[in-house]
Amino acid sequence: AQSVTQLGSHVSVSEGALVLLRCNYSSSVPPYLFWYVQYPNQGLQLLLKYTSAATLVKGINGFEAEFKKSETSFHLTKPSAHMSDAAEYFCAVSLGAGGTSYGKLTFGQGTILTVHP
Amino acid sequence: EPEVTQTPSHQVTQMGQEVILRCVPISNHLYFYWYRQILGQKVEFLVSFYNNEISEKSEIFDDQFSVERPDGSNFTLKIRSTKLEDSAMYFCASRYLTGELFFGEGSRLTVL
Numbered sequence: 001a002q003s004v005t006q007l008g009s010h011v012s013v014s015e016g017a018l019v020l021l022r023c024n025y026s027s028s029v030p031p032y033l034f035w036y037v038q039y040p041n042q043g044l045q046l047l048l049k050y051t052s053a054a055t056l057v058k059g060i061n062g063f064e065a066e067f068k069k070s071e072t073s074f075h076l077t078k079p080s081a082h083m084s085d086a087a088e089y090f091c092a093v094s095l096g097a098g099g100t101s102y103g104k105l106t107f108g109q110g111t112i113l114t115v116h117p
Numbered sequence: 118e119p120e121v122t123q124t125p126s127h128q129v130t131q132m133g134q135e136v137i138l139r140c141v142p143i144s145n146h147l148y149f150y151w152y153r154q155i156l157g158q159k160v161e162f163l164v165s166f167y168n169n170e171i172s173e174k175s176e177i178f179d180d181q182f183s184v185e186r187p188d189g190s191n192f193t194l195k196i197r198s199t200k201l202e203d204s205a206m207y208f209c210a211s212r213y214l215t216g217e218l219f220f221g222e223g224s225r226l227t228v229l
Contacts, residue, residue, distance in 0.1 A: 036220075043121070043208065044160070044220040090160060095200040103148050103175060103210065103218045 002027040002093045004107035013115055019063075019078040021111050023091030026072060033074040034092045034105065035065055044090065050074060061085070086115045119122070119143040121221035123209050129227045133198050138224045140192045140209030149192045150210040150218070151184065160208065166192065199228045 007022040025031055035047040048059025054069040065076045074091060081096075092105040122141045130136050142149055151163040165172040166184055183195045192211070196203055206223045 041222070043222040044210075046217050046219075049217070092160075099134070101173070103150050103212050104162050104165055105152075105160075105218070109159050 002095060002106050004091050004093050004106055004108035006089075006091050008111055009109065010112045010114065013081045013113070015083055015084075015115055016080050016116055017115065019076070019085065020080045021076040021089050021091075021113065023074045023076065023108060024072050024090070025066075025074060027093055027095065029095055031093045031095065032102065033065075033067060034094070035059065035063070035074075035076050036090045036092060036107075038088045038090065038110075040087075042051050047076070047089075074115060081115045083115050083117070086113055088097045088112045119219075121206075121209055121211055123221035123224045123226055126222070127152070127225040127227070128200055129229065132201060132228055136196045136199055136203075136226060138194045138196075138207050138209075139228070140194070140221055141190055142192055142209065142211030143211075143213075143219055144190070146213045146219075148172075148209035148212050149184075149186065151194050152208040152210065152220075154218050154223075155202075155207040157204040163194075163207075196226075199226075201228050204228045 003026045005024045033050040036044040037047050038044050047063050048057045050057050050067045058064045063078045088110045091108040093104050094105050124139045140203045149166040153161045162175050165175040166180045181197045185193050206225050209221045210218050212218045
């Protein structure tokens with residue numbers, strides 16, 4: 001079984017400041033890890049994914065995440081926050097490289113990011 | 118850009134009524150999923166569907182739920198007799214082989 005914990009249901013940063021959203025996972029097998037973003041009244045959009053290649057993963061909109069096996073973490077960062085980054089962010093884990101298991105995601109509870117001027 | 122579309126965006130129904138939520142996945146995708154998010158809770162996996170049959174389902178997906186791909190484009194979730202606790206946002210998702218999972222914008226179901 002797998003699980004995901006996102007530390008902090010709300011994170012507030014100033015525009016231009018570092019964004020750090022924390023995600024820890026547990027998995028009985030090597031995981032596939034994802035970050036999704038949800039803007040108001042929209043669906044979930046994939047930001048980036050880790051699928052056992054490079055441990056530092058770069059995604060869209062300047063976000064990146066680092067897979068740290070020893071810490072069972074996959075924290076999301078962005079060097080400089082922009083007002084348009086305000087949204088809810090979800091960390092998710094799946095097992096399996098193919099078949100339906102790859103799309104069977106276990107989500108964290110989400111972190112709402114607020115960016116203030 | 119191709120997208121997953123869901124209808125209706127919001128449905129209000131009375132407890133005990135049947136509800137059908139509709140999804141049009143991306144046309145060449147092979148794997149289809151339903152997720153739900155009860156307000157204030159995590160997004161939860163409900164069911165996966167491949168090759169015209171259910172591949173996997175969660176404990177939530179009991180006999181009140183069913184899925185169908187009646188033609189080459191639609192993918193539906195039916196709740197036979199809705200309960201108050203079925204009130205949630207329901208997300209459809211699809212993907213091709215090992216590619217990215219694309220989500221729709223969700224259908225909000227309110228059961229009164």
